[in-house]
Amino acid sequence: MTSSPAPGTPGWLAQRNDQAALALLLDEGPLTRNRLGELTGLSKPTAAQIVARLEEAGLIRAAGELSAGRGPNAVTYDVRLDRTLGVAIDVDETVLRAAVVDPRGTQHPVATLPIEPSRPRTAEDDVRRAIDAACAAAAVDPAAIVEIVIGVQAATDLAADRLNFTDTLDGWPMQNPRGALEAGLGLGVTLENDVNLAAIAERAEGAGADAAGFALLWLGEGLGLSIDLDGSIHHGATGGAGEIGYLPAPRSAMAIDPDAEDLQELVGGSAVARSASTALGRPLDYAAALAALAAAPEQMLPELAARIAFALTPVIAVLDPSLVILGGPTGVAGGAALADAVSAALRTSSGWDPVVRTTGAPTDAVLLGARHVLVSRLRARLLPE
Template identity: 85%
Template sequence: MTSSPAPGTPGWLALRNDQAALSLLLDEGPLTRNRIGELTGLSKPTAAQIVSRLEEGGFIHAAGELSAGRGPNAVTYDVRLDRSLGVAIDVDESVLRATVVDARGSERPVVIVPIDAAHPRSAEGDVRQAIEAACSAADVDPGAIVEIVIGVQAANDPAADRLNFTDTLDGWPMQNARGELEAGLGIAVTLENDVNLAAIAERADGAGADAPGFALLWLGEGLGLSIDLDGAILHGATGGAGEIGYLPAPRTAMAIDPDADDLQELAGGAAVARSAASALGRRLDYAEALAALVAEPERILPDLAVRIAFALTPVIAVLDPSLVILGGPTGIAGGAALAEAVSAALRASSSWDPDVRTTGAPSDAVLLGARHVLVSRLRARLLPD
C-alpha cells in the first residue's frame, strides 16, 4: 500500500479507509466485515469494499469464522503479519540476543547466541547468526525479514553512519557499519545505543510510562545514560549524549575511592565488585558482587549508593529530571532498596531530590526497546502517511 493519491479524491478516501481498517485489525485482532464497519463508523457496503481491496492486495486473509447464531457463520479477517517481519537484536559483549517481531508485536522466542571469541567476528556475521537463529526459533522464513533494529554498546551517529565510544564490537567497522550491513543483508538496518533502547522500553512498559520525562542510568559493566524528553530520546549532535562514564570523578569522591579517575571507575562493574568485596571482606568479581547485593544488601548498599549518587550529580545538575530510573544489572540486583539508598545519598550531598526508582522493565530491556521500535516501523510499512 504505497500509492499516494491526491487528498480529497476518491482514491485518497479509499486509502484512508483501508488504513483505518488495517489499524483496527492490528490493534483488535481478527474482525468480521460488519465489525470493521461498526468500529470505523462506515456502512456495511463500504466495509465490504475495504475488505475486498485489502484481501486482493494481500494485506489481509480470512482467519476463521464467528458463529452468528441463526444463519451462516461470519468470516473473520486478520492482517497478513507474515509478509513483513523484523528481527530485534541486542549485541552484548559475549552473546547476541534476538527475536522475530511482527507489526502487532506478537510474542516470539528469544534466542541467545554465544559469541565465539576464538573466531574472527564481523558485523554481517554477527547479525546473520542472530537473524538465522531467531527465524529458526520462530519457525519463519528469513526471506520475510524486511527490517532489523540492533542495540549496540556504542554511540551511534546516524548522519555520519559512525559508531563511537565502544570497545565491545570486535570486527565491526566503526565507519559505515549500517551501510555495510544493509548492502550485505539487503534489509533495512537501524543501529541504536543499547541504553536508549532500554529507555524506550521504560517509557512503553516500565517505570517511565507516566512520566513527563526521565533519566535512565544504566549500571552494568559500563555506565550509560539515556534522557527521555516527553517520549523523545535525546541523542545529541553525534549520538553521544549520555556517555557519562567518561566524565572525571569529582574530587569529593576521593574519600570513598581515591583511585577512580572517571565515573566508570567509580560506579561501573569493577567498582561494584570492589565495593562489595570491601564490605564483605572477600574477593569478588562483578557477577558475584551482584549475587551478594541481592543476598546481603544492607552491607553493600551504603557505599554503593554513595558512588551512584556521585555519578548522578552532574546529570541532575544539567538536566534536573523529575525522575531517575536505575537500570542495568546493578539496578536490577539492587532493586527498590538501592533506589531508596541512592535517593537518600543525593539528599544528603546536594539540594536535588528527584524521584529515584528501580527499573520497571528488567528482563531484556534492550531487546524490548528494539521490539517497540520495530513494531512502529513495520506498522508504518502497512500504514504509510
C-alpha cells in the same frame, strides 16, 4: 497501498479506508466485515470492498469463523503478520540476543548466541547469525524479515552513520555501519545505543511510562545514561549524549575509591565487585557481587549508593530531571532498596532530590525497546502516510 493518489479523490479515500481497517485489525485482532464497518463507521458494502481489496493485496486473510446465531457463520479476517516481520537484536560484549517482531508486537522467543573469541567477527556475520537464530526460535521464514533494529554499546551518530565510544564491537566498521549492513543484508537497518533502547522500553511499559521526562542510569559492566525529554530520546549532535562513563571521578569520591579516575571506574562492574568484596570481606567478581546485592543488600548499600550518587550529581546538575531510573544489572539486583539509598545519598551529598526508582523493565530491556521501535517501523510499512 503504496501509491499516493491525490487528496480528496476516490482513490485517496479508498486508501484511507484501507489503512483505517488495517490499523483496527492490528489493534483489535480478527474482525468480521460487519464489525469492521461498525468500528470504522462505514457501510456494510464499503466494508466488504475494503476486505476484498486488502485480501487481494495479500495483506489480510480469512482467520476463522464467528457464530452469528441464526444463519451462516461470519468469516473473521486478520492481518497477514507473517509477511512483514522484523528482528530486534542486542549486541553486547559476550552474547547476541535476538527476537522476531511482527506489526502487532506479538511476543516471540529470544535466541541467545555466544560471541566466540576465536571466531573472526564482522558486523554482517553477527547480524546474520542473530537473524537466523531468531527466525529458527520463532519458526518463521527469514525471507519475511524486512527491518532490523540493533542495540549496540556505542554512541550512534545517525547523521554521519558512525559509531563512537565503543570497545565491544570487534570487526564492526566504525564508519558507515548501517549503510554496509543494509547493502549486505538487503534490509532496513536501525542502529541505536543500547541504553537509549532501554529508555524507550521504560517509557513504553516501565518506570517512566507516566513521567514528563526522566534520566535512565544504566549500571552494568559499563555505565551509560539515556535522557528522555517528554517521550523523545536526546541523542546530542553526534549521538554522544549520555556517555558519562568518561567523565572524571569527582575529588569528593576519593574517600570511597581513591583509584577511580572516571565514573566508569567509580560505579562500573569492576567497582561494584570491589565495593562488595570490601563490604563482605571476601573477593568477589561482578556476578557474585550482584548475587550478594540481591540477597543481602544492607551490607553493600551505603557505599554503593554513595558511588552512584557521585555519578548522578553532574547529570542532575545539568538536566534537573524529576525522575531518575536505575537500570542495568546492578539496578535490577539492588531493586527498590538501592533506589531509596541512592535518593538518600543524593540529598546528603548534593541537596538534589529527584524521585529515584528502580527499572520497570528488568528483563531484556534493550530488546524490549528495539521491539517497540520495530513495531512502529513495521506498521509504517503497512500504513504509509
